[in-house]
């Protein structure tokens with residue numbers, strides 16, 4: 316468990332489909348982690364390093380390619396895209412975080428570490 320600002324970041328330590336991650340996070344009263352600043356990004360990265368796996372973030376590409384939205388449909392203001400990302404041009408709708416904390420737009424059909432925010 317990582318406490319950062321008014322958020323708590325937790326991980327099951329397990330890899331799941333993103334739909335399963337959404338369900339797990341909702342079941343514990345939270346949602347899939349979506350970092351809003353560097354401190355939250357680092358708190359998520361802690362688990363990626365611990366379990367040596369990437370994680371999907373709570374962002375999804377909207378109707379405009381390259382514009383990624385939170386679940387409330389607001390566009391992400393804080394981003395940590397890896398160099399040359401996002402590169403999916405509308406074909407990579409989800410966002411994964413690498414173990415170094417940088418982001419990649421990615422197809423949504425992988426299994427990734429479940430990380431939730433409360």
Ligand SMILES: [Ca+2]
Pocket residue numbers: 400401402403407419420421
């Ligand atoms: Ca990409």
